[in-house]
Amino acid sequence: MSNTPFSDGIQAGRLSSTDLFENFGDLHPRFDDHEALVAADRCYFCHDAPCMTACPTDIDIPLFIRQIATGTPEAAAQTIFDQNILGGMCARVCPTETLCEQVCVREAAEGNPVEIGRLQRYATDVLVDAGVHPFERASSTGKAVAVVGAGPAGLAAAHRLAMHGHNVTVYDARAKAGGLNEFGIAAYKSVESFAEREVEWLLKIGGITVETGKKLGDELSMSGLKADFDAVFLAIGLGGVNALGLDGENKTGVDDAVDFIADLRQAKDLSKVEIGRDVVVIGGGMTAVDAAVQAKLLGALNVSLVYRRGKDRMNASAFEQDLAASKGVRIITNASPKALIGNGSVCEIEFEYTDNDLKPTGQTVRLTADQVFKAIGQTLEGKDLPELEWGKIKVDEAGRTSVEGIWAGGDCATGGDDLTVTAVAEGRDAADDIHAALSA
Structure with missing residues (x-):
């Protein structure tokens, strides 16, 4: 007997391949x-x-x-x-x-x-x-720049630096370039391997070498990068995931939303992606919404997104909140997680309602859950980084850090809000400043 969306436990194949293909179709199809x-x-x-x-x-x-x-x-x-x-x-x-x-x-x-x-x-x-690339490299400057991180900020910086004629080496800890665009975006927003194709198209400028599987602090050191390159741009993102701080967080079924989204994006066959019957996502940002919606699209029967503040404080836009609701996701606000319940595997999660100042009200609610996704923010990881501020690399308007010759941008830096388009702007502008510094 085939599985159905109503069977218990975390399992794959809750929906047919036909249903999955339809569910994960392009959210906003291209205009003709x-x-x-x-x-x-x-x-x-x-x-x-x-x-x-x-x-x-x-x-x-x-x-x-x-x-x-x-x-x-x-x-x-x-x-x-x-x-x-x-x-x-x-x-x-x-x-x-x-x-x-x-x-x-x-x-x-x-x-x-x-x-x-x-x-x-x-x-x-x-x-x-x-496959048309409308840009040409300037004559080689003979200068070499390292870009650490092949996400939006890093790729934007690498392309602009190559346009200026510098030789660029892009390092990334993962096995594939693209960063957030490749691993952190909901599958229905980027179909038909677009992120991968866009990277291939971007690299047509020439002068950019990509080396994957190299992480800052492990295979790469700040001292080594400074010695080997004329400038360094850090675009390492936020690799760590915040914990709930609850007992039992290591129970089976308690997972990071970012890992779930990344695994789903890299899956060759969605019918083999496992999902629970009753799913709870904790968080109020885009990652939380992406995880909740995709859990529903994979065939979870009940999906609840729970946020500790009010809807007006959610980082996810009103459009994204409405999208989640339209897919059958229940949004619960002003509730903080208090306990993970279950022997070995999670079976329930308890929340306590709070007021607008996050003060507990004493009222609690338990939600049935065989799978819980944590989406409560990410943290910076790395060794020997430049000066930090508020948990990120401190930069000025041009992306310069406290260390001469090192710039930073994207989610790892203090520049702006955590948006792909903002990361692109920061990478582009830092590259122009690097070029100016190397040309002085």
């Missing part, structure tokens, strides 16, 4: 040519466009939309990539509803913004799918 023209025609092409100000990478949004409207998506892609070399992935995962589209004039007037994200995807896909 006609759809793109219609969507572009809604833009007012504002002179002082608020959408540009809201974009962390400063893309000239009215220009690229006008280029789409005039039937030149290749030119639109060039406009996007000039500022954001990972514009294809950002078009898929950026919270545009809280950035460019939120301030769109049509959003203010009609509650219906121009679909900037999908238009950006349409344009960038034209070049990436064609």
